[in-house]
Amino acid sequence: MTADSDFLYLDYAATTPLDPQVAQLMQEVHTSAFANAGSTHRAGRRSAAVVGRAAVQLGALLQADPDCFLWTSGATESNNLAIAGAAKIRAHRGKHLVTMRTEHKAVVDVFIALEKQGFEISWLTPDANGHVSSEDFEAALREDTQLASIMHINNETGVVQDIAALGAICREHDVLFHVDGAQSVGKVHMDLDTLPVDLLSLTAHKFYGPSGIGALYIADGVHIEPLMFGGGQQRRLRPGSLPVDLIAGLGAAAEVAGNRIDKDLEKFTTLREALWRGIQDVGGLQINGSPDSGYPGILNVSVDDVEGESLLLALEPLCVAAGSACNSQSQEPSYVLRALGRSDFEAQSAVRFSLGRPTTRADIDIAAATYRNAVRKLRDMAPERVA
Numbered sequence: 001m002t003a004d005s006d007f008l009y010l011d012y013a014a015t016t017p018l019d020p021q022v023a024q025l026m027q028e029v030h031t032s033a034f035a036n037a038g039s040t041h042r043a044g045r046r047s048a049a050v051v052g053r054a055a056v057q058l059g060a061l062l063q064a065d066p067d068c069f070l071w072t073s074g075a076t077e078s079n080n081l082a083i084a085g086a087a088k089i090r091a092h093r094g095k096h097l098v099t100m101r102t103e104h105k106a107v108v109d110v111f112i113a114l115e116k117q118g119f120e121i122s123w124l125t126p127d128a129n130g131h132v133s134s135e136d137f138e139a140a141l142r143e144d145t146q147l148a149s150i151m152h153i154n155n156e157t158g159v160v161q162d163i164a165a166l167g168a169i170c171r172e173h174d175v176l177f178h179v180d181g182a183q184s185v186g187k188v189h190m191d192l193d194t195l196p197v198d199l200l201s202l203t204a205h206k207f208y209g210p211s212g213i214g215a216l217y218i219a220d221g222v223h224i225e226p227l228m229f230g231g232g233q234q235r236r237l238r239p240g241s242l243p244v245d246l247i248a249g250l251g252a253a254a255e256v257a258g259n260r261i262d263k264d265l266e267k268f269t270t271l272r273e274a275l276w277r278g279i280q281d282v283g284g285l286q287i288n289g290s291p292d293s294g295y296p297g298i299l300n301v302s303v304d305d306v307e308g309e310s311l312l313l314a315l316e317p318l319c320v321a322a323g324s325a326c327n328s329q330s331q332e333p334s335y336v337l338r339a340l341g342r343s344d345f346e347a348q349s350a351v352r353f354s355l356g357r358p359t360t361r362a363d364i365d366i367a368a369a370t371y372r373n374a375v376r377k378l379r380d381m382a383p384e385r386v387a
């Protein structure tokens with residue numbers, strides 16, 4: 001908690017603050033490259049060059065050809081475009097698609113929409129630690145399967161799927177492989193030169209870039225249908241004038257991220273461990289996800305005998321999430337945690353702590369103490385409420 005804020009933010013999986021270096025660059029671009037990047041005059045060419053540089057920066061982060069990116073408004077749009085765009089263009093070959101029950105809503109709801117349009121979806125259930133095995137994944141593929149979509153890092157639990165193994169299986173079966181990388185790009189190393197990934201969605205605000213800008217990586221030779229129609233920008237696949245300053249921000253954020261992934265991962269590993277140790281003595285805790293592996297920036301825990309809504313209130317001024325941030329308006333227990341086999345009550349008591357670059361050891365100590373006190377207070381107050 002800093003002196004100028006009255007909350008302690010531990011919700012970096014929901015969004016991250018803009019990196020000051022990135023903000024400064026965007027400010028400069030805003031005035032120096034305001035022209036439409038599609039204009040052929042000198043000012044337009046300057047804007048186009050700014051966009052080109054961002055693509056190079058993103059390509060360097062992911063070891064990918066800069067020409068393979070489409071700019072979008074974020075991972076929601078990238079997921080829609082990748083999944084619906086690929087499913088539709090390949091529909092004449094087959095209408096079977098594969099995904100997991102623990103995907104983000106920005107994937108789940110696209111598949112539900114496609115199901116209504118006559119596609120058949122296989123929904124894979126993970127094991128209790130949140131993983132899908134290569135065997136279960138391969139068993140779901142059929143002659144008519146056209147696309148599989150599996151997220152890299154789960155936004156609620158931090159569970160990391162084995163993208164390399166699953167992608168290799170897709171290649172063997174001539175199935176397109178889409179990965180929702182909203183929680184992994186800029187946070188863990190990814191090498192698209194060797195990873196068998198055909199389509200990858202990402203969004204800048206998860207890695208200290210601006211909101212409202214994302215990208216879709218489309219591997220060479222992979223075809224999708226556009227979902228929007230308009231000008232001829234971006235090979236007609238995603239028309240519309242480009243937001244040059246946002247794109248510049250995404251590129252700069254990618255460069256900053258690339259330079260500090262290892263440092264951030266090391267720090268989060270230490271802090272996550274300290275947080276877990278710091279809350280242990282309340283007892284009755286259960287980690288949601290893989291206790292020993294998983295992305296170290298996320299710790300999701302359920303606790304016995306405490307009701308989730310009251311817990312979130314009692315945790316003030318900690319800013320943490322109950323399940324997914326994108327779901328937090330809903331009173332429903334998290335469908336992701338239910339898919340891991342948690343009961344409604346366990347899922348409802350879950351709290352997701354997510355760590356970020358500004359998080360300090362002192363923050364973790366405050367968070368742990370706040371959590372311990374909140375759980376003890378609620379257990380003392382309402383013992384009759386628990387079954």
Ligand SMILES: Cc1ncc(COP(=O)(O)O)c(C=O)c1O
Pocket residue numbers: 013014073074075076077104106151153154155180182183203205214326
């Ligand atoms: C895994 C995952 N996919 C997709 C999204 C959607 O990203 P955006 O809101 O930037 O479109 C999020 C954001 O919460 C996410 O965590």
